[in-house]
Amino acid sequence: MVDAPTGEVLVSFRGIQKSYDGETLIVRDLNLDIRQGEFLTLLGPSGSGKTTSLMMLAGFETPTAGDILLNGRSIKHVPPHKRDIGMVFQNYALFPHMTVRENLAFPLSVRGQGKAEIAERVSRALAMVQLDAFAHRYPAQLSGGQQQRVALARALVFEPQLVLMDEPLGALDKQLREHMQMEIRHLHRHLGVTVVYVTHDQGEALTMSDRVAVFHQGEIQQVAPPRVLYEEPQNAFVANFIGENNRINGQLLSRSGEHCVVRLPQGETVEALAVQVGQPGEPVSLSVRPERVLLNGHSAACANRFAGRVMEFIYLGDHVRMRLEVAGQNNFFVKQPIAELDPELRVGDVVPLGWQVEHVRALDPLTTE
Structure with a gap:
């Protein structure tokens, strides 16, 4: 109920x-x-x-x-x-x-x-x-x-x-x-x-x-x-249906209380909130909102850090959506207010990026539905 x-x-x-x-x-x-x-x-x-x-x-x-x-x-x-x-x-x-x-x-x-x-x-x-x-x-x-x-x-x-x-x-x-x-x-x-x-x-x-x-x-x-x-x-389903969402498939490595570690297809690991996961070794999907991803120096203190290649800028007036290649995925999005955008950033640039543990959720594996 x-x-x-x-x-x-x-x-x-x-x-x-x-x-x-x-x-x-x-x-x-x-x-x-x-x-x-x-x-x-x-x-x-x-x-x-x-x-x-x-x-x-x-x-x-x-x-x-x-x-x-x-x-x-x-x-x-x-x-x-x-x-x-x-x-x-x-x-x-x-x-x-x-x-x-x-x-x-x-x-x-x-x-x-x-x-x-x-x-x-x-x-x-x-x-x-x-x-x-x-x-x-x-x-x-x-x-x-x-x-x-x-x-x-x-x-x-x-x-x-x-x-x-x-x-x-x-x-x-x-x-x-x-x-x-x-x-x-x-x-x-x-x-x-x-x-x-x-x-x-x-x-x-x-x-x-x-x-x-x-x-x-x-x-x-x-x-x-x-x-x-x-x-x-x-x-x-809820993560993908409500708002914009970066979806990453992975495999559960370990779980400790509310946190877990997930291995991505290319071997990188991500520490995440364990929201709906099974046993170690089983597939999971990670959910990260585009506005929670930090770029350049802002990502220095993040537990999860990667390098991303800028693929595309999508201008939306008050903010910009950037499509990047991250961890082997070329449809990873970052959303930034216009006022915070680095004016020197260009397509093809490789930038450090990251997100905090509390902003990535480990969920049930994505289906094709």
């Missing part, structure tokens, strides 16, 4: 499995607690089971096995419209023949709210997403970002205890997407509503979430706050 760290549990997935053909499990064995008021993101590649898990929580899919509890009660047989859950989709799902105001009023009218109550709640929701001036427009008269705001307001207007978002920003351009990430995050903090968010965009997950659950092949690989997920991945 992966428990929510603090606070009252609102949603609990218990032993959830989902299969469409009776053989292949799309979701294998999902055990996850979501606490009240948190922003939890389900992150993973296509086909990893994240959207299916969200749809089972929404009531649009039925689990093959297991149970889902909302406020301690099973919702397995509760229809979607009785679950008190707001939903935001990637395609907005707005009614094209209704104005913005009418779109927002719809969830309230089907719940039998009075006219005065509806008018007040709709006005409040419009103000919340700063669309007061667009109340009488139709969806086709709005930009993509405005339509997404309407969809967001409609999901929040009846004040649900839980809001589910399925790739809600996928159709927006990069700049607008980043703006909407902040908008949604600020709304979440302001309202205190529980949000379960699905995305395959790791940057979006790290930016917005209190915790992130990383899915792969129907199972959660790790669930943790963004910083922990990035700095302390528990296996090779």
Whole structure:
């Protein structure tokens, strides 16, 4: 069971499995607690089971096995419209023949709210997403970002205890997407509503979430706050899927407590944190983030030191990615802020580099998946 760290549990997935053909499990064995008021993101590649898990929580899919509890009660047989859950989709799902105001009023009218109550709640929701001036427009008269705001307001207007978002920003351009990430995050903090968010965009997950659950092949690989997920991945899949990562195959030589020594293919040895390793002699993979690699004199105090040949510079405005050949690998990356870059460095130069023991993790061996 992966428990929510603090606070009252609102949603609990218990032993959830989902299969469409009776053989292949799309979701294998999902055990996850979501606490009240948190922003939890389900992150993973296509086909990893994240959207299916969200749809089972929404009531649009039925689990093959297991149970889902909302406020301690099973919702397995509760229809979607009785679950008190707001939903935001990637395609907005707005009614094209209704104005913005009418779109927002719809969830309230089907719940039998009075006219005065509806008018007040709709006005409040419009103000919340700063669309007061667009109340009488139709969806086709709005930009993509405005339509997404309407969809967001409609999901929040009846004040649900839980809001589910399925790739809600996928159709927006990069700049607008980043703006909407902040908008949604600020709304979440302001309202205190529980949000379960699905995305395959790791940057979006790290930016917005209190915790992130990383899915792969129907199972959660790790669930943790963004910083922990990035700095302390528990296996090779998480290390490679979250952020940029240097991956080096090796063989475990020895282990002593939390530390271990790994031999690389060309005979060099690396001292690393032993996170997920087997017995000496067995294969492991090493994970080192590009920004943790130190160059030239900065590497002098590092326990792990190598020589690297500069192969390529990739200019990215505020920082530069350098591709180097290190320990027989020609796709080893180092990331440096522009202000720290040595202006004399050229392609072909051989430079000393290194990293500290606490910044290299020995994990399970990489697979070809």
